[in-house]
Structure formats: C-alpha cells, structure tokens
Amino acid sequence: MTNPPICNYEGSDYQKSFWEQGGRAYEDRAEAIALKRMLPKFGKLMLELGAGAGRNTPRYAGFERIVVLDYSTTQLAQAQERLGRSDKYIYVAADVYRLPFLDGLFDSATMIRVLHHMADAPRALAQVRNVLQPGAVFILEFANKLNFKAMMRYLIGKQKWSPFTLEPVEFVELNFDFHPKAVRQWLAGLGFSIEKTLTVSHFRLGLLKRLIPAGLLAALDGLFQPTGALWQFTPSVFVKAKMGGENKQREIPLEVLDLFKCPECGGEDLQDKTDHLLCPSCQSRWAAHDGIYDFRETMK
Numbered sequence: 001m002t003n004p005p006i007c008n009y010e011g012s013d014y015q016k017s018f019w020e021q022g023g024r025a026y027e028d029r030a031e032a033i034a035l036k037r038m039l040p041k042f043g044k045l046m047l048e049l050g051a052g053a054g055r056n057t058p059r060y061a062g063f064e065r066i067v068v069l070d071y072s073t074t075q076l077a078q079a080q081e082r083l084g085r086s087d088k089y090i091y092v093a094a095d096v097y098r099l100p101f102l103d104g105l106f107d108s109a110t111m112i113r114v115l116h117h118m119a120d121a122p123r124a125l126a127q128v129r130n131v132l133q134p135g136a137v138f139i140l141e142f143a144n145k146l147n148f149k150a151m152m153r154y155l156i157g158k159q160k161w162s163p164f165t166l167e168p169v170e171f172v173e174l175n176f177d178f179h180p181k182a183v184r185q186w187l188a189g190l191g192f193s194i195e196k197t198l199t200v201s202h203f204r205l206g207l208l209k210r211l212i213p214a215g216l217l218a219a220l221d222g223l224f225q226p227t228g229a230l231w232q233f234t235p236s237v238f239v240k241a242k243m244g245g246e247n248k249q250r251e252i253p254l255e256v257l258d259l260f261k262c263p264e265c266g267g268e269d270l271q272d273k274t275d276h277l278l279c280p281s282c283q284s285r286w287a288a289h290d291g292i293y294d295f296r297e298t299m300k
C-alpha cells in the first residue's frame with residue numbers, strides 16, 4: 001500500500017520565518033501553557049512526532065529520553081543545533097505513516113502542528129497507537145475547522161466549505177483543518193480515551209496581538225483554555241489521550257538500536273554497521289549520518 005503524500009519541509013526556514021520573525025510569540029506561549037497542563041511530570045521515553053526544529057522539545061525535560069522525529073533532515077539539523085547531541089535525544093528521520101519503532105514502546109508521545117499535514121489522519125494516528133504502551137499519554141494538537149472565524153465566514157457566504165461537517169477540509173494543498181468530533185471518533189476507535197481537551201489561541205487576531213504584550217495575551221488564553229472541555233471554537237485544539245490496555249507493553253531497551261524495527265519488513269533485529277543499520281531479514285540498509293537515523297528510503 002502506498003503512503004499518502006508528505007508535506008516536505010526539507011530546506012525550509014519555518015522556525016525562523018514562522019516563529020521567530022513571524023509575530024507568533026503569543027501562540028508559542030499559549031501552547032507552552034497547554035503543554036504544561038497536559039504533560040506527565042516524568043517519563044522514560046517520549047516520541048515527538050513532526051518535531052521540526054525542536055521548538056517544543058525543551059518542554060519535555062521531565063523525560064529521560066526523547067525521540068525527536070521529523071521527515072526533514074534539515075529540520076532535524078536545526079533541532080540538533082538547539083538541543084545538542086547527547087544520550088537524551090535520539091534524532092530520527094522517518095515518515096509518520098511508516099514508523100520504524102517496535103510496537104508498544106513509548107510511554108508518551110506528542111504531535112503538535114503536524115496532523116494538519118496528514119491527508120489520511122486516521123492512518124497516521126493508527127501508527128502512533130501501535131508504538132505506544134498501554135496507559136501511555138498522547139498529546140495531540142490539531143487545527144480546528146469549527147473555529148469562530150470559519151463559522152462567521154461560512155454564515156455570511158464568504159467561505160464555501162462548511163465548518164459544521166465532519167470531513168477534513170484541505171484549505172491549501174496538504175494543509176487540513178479537522179472537526180473536533182471527527183478527531184474524537186478516530187481516537188476512540190483506536191482505543192484511546194480522552195482525558196483533557198484545551199482550546200488554544202483564543203486571541204489569534206492581528207490587532208490584539210499588536211496591542212497586548214504576548215505574555216499577557218497568552219496568560220489570558222490560559223484562563224480560557226479549560227473551556228475546551230465544553231466547546232471548541234478556537235483555531236487550535238489540544239487533546240490529552242490515554243492509550244487503552246490492549247496494546248503490547250515492552251521493557252524500554254537501553255540500547256538505541258533496540259528501539260527500532262525495519263519499516264520495510266518489520267524485522268526487529270537491526271544490526272549496527274557504523275554508517276547504517278542493516279536489517280538481516282530483508283537486507284534493507286538504513287543510513288545513520290550526522291547523528292540522525294534515517295528511515296525514509298533504503299540506501300542504494
């Protein structure tokens with residue numbers, strides 16, 4: 001089965017242009033508040049899916065080890081610059097639709113600002129489910145099609161698509177907004193139970209962001225975030241989901257090599273060949289370069 005297309009950030013200056021120079025200090029701080037409310041204080045092995053340049057990674061400091069995963073190696077290189085290379089961070093280039101990890105491995109995962117690039121969101125979420133332990137915490141952020149602005153635009157006839165229907169809307173190629181109910185249904189179908197919902201970025205308005213300091217606006221956002229338990233009309237929604245009990249649970253291996261499975265054949269005994277990992281079952285070779293395990297394509 002072929003995988004859905006990937007929104008490729010290779011060579012992108014996303015971190016700089018969108019976050020650092022893009023006037024998004026308010027959104028960044030509001031997300032930090034939401035994450036703090038949802039993250040377990042401690043944990044052993046966290047999987048950060050679509051980590052980009054590692055903007056959020058320092059917020060997971062309570063975890064012993066963090067797998068920083070992204071499809072783009074240039075994003076991962078930026079994450080390395082920010083976080084450094086140490087035993088705490090394991091940098092992995094891979095496709096969310098084809099994760100190279102043993103089933104039932106992680107005690108926590110986050111996926112922030114990534115689902116909106118998924119043309120087949122349920123399939124991506126199923127991959128995440130497979131690699132989580134029973135009881136693991138999964139923090140998912142998604143772009144909400146049922147946001148206030150979209151509803152207003154639809155009701156006055158300025159927008160063709162309905163924010164009220166359950167199917168995702170692709171507003172720009174490979175950029176999707178989702179209905180909160182659809183996301184809840186997908187998660188429930190995969191065996192997750194939702195423990196908390198926070199609405200984030202209530203005040204994403206140019207005028208307010210210009211007039212009110214980012215820290216103050218984010219603090220106000222923080223006051224409103226718990227209303228997400230009742231209704232969700234913000235552009236961004238955070239969900240804390242807990243993995244049900246049926247999945248496999250693994251001892252978390254000490255050796256990095258033992259976290260992986262071959263994404264081609266599922267073989268679990270990859271061998272370290274210094275500049276690559278070899279799968280003895282299907283002979284696939286996966287590059288290991290510049291501190292990054294690269295599971296996107298087999299080596300030629």
Ligand SMILES: C[S@@+](CC[C@H](N)C(=O)[O-])C[C@H]1O[C@@H](n2cnc3c(N)ncnc32)[C@H](O)[C@@H]1O
Pocket residue numbers: 006007008009010014049050051052053054055056069070071072075094095096097111112113114117
């Ligand atoms: C909008 S950025 C968000 C980065 C980071 N989570 C943040 O909030 O700052 C989306 C990231 O998802 C990654 N991505 C998109 N599709 C992916 C896929 N199929 N597999 C792995 N990463 C993917 C991109 O490379 C990009 O770094």
